[in-house]
Amino acid sequence: MIVYFEFMTGAYRCNRIYYGAILKSSSKMIPLTIEIAAEIEAKLMKDACPLGPRGILIAATAIVEKRPLWTRNVRYFKRLKNYSLKLVGRLTIQEPE
Numbered sequence: 001m002i003v004y005f006e007f008m009t010g011a012y013r014c015n016r017i018y019y020g021a022i023l024k025s026s027s028k029m030i031p032l033t034i035e036i037a038a039e040i041e042a043k044l045m046k047d048a049c050p051l052g053p054r055g056i057l058i059a060a061t062a063i064v065e066k067r068p069l070w071t072r073n074v075r076y077f078k079r080l081k082n083y084s085l086k087l088v089g090r091l092t093i094q095e096p097e
Contacts, residue, residue, distance in 0.1 A: 003058050004029065030067075036060040040083055049079055059085055 004023065011019040037060035044050045051059065059080045062069040068086040071077055077087055 006054075006058075030061060030065055032057045033061040033064040036064050040080070044079070051076075051080070059083075062086070 004020075004027075007023060008017075008020050011017050034057070037056045040060055040063075041050060041056045044056075050056075055076060059069065059077055063080070063083050063085050066084075068088045069077060070088045072089075074087050074089060077085060081087070
């Protein structure tokens with residue numbers, strides 16, 4: 001699972017906006033999973049290690065959809081492995097010729 005918002009933020013930062021069209025044409029958009037995110041975040045807060053609003057929404061959606069999460073920040077999401085979050089490292093996109 002790749003988060004379109006975060007992906008496009010990176011695309012805008014490096015002036016590669018066309019990446020969005022590549023991603024949209026080859027991907028299915030999935031809505032965020034708010035209820036599960038709130039439940040997981042409450043448990044993390046109890047353990048004094050909350051994730052933050054964007055991170056928890058991203059992770060909860062990947063967990064509910066049973067999809068691996070592509071991220072450059074594996075260390076940030078590692079604490080959610082107990083919730084069956086599958087992490088995949090860096091995604092690379094081949095530049096068009």
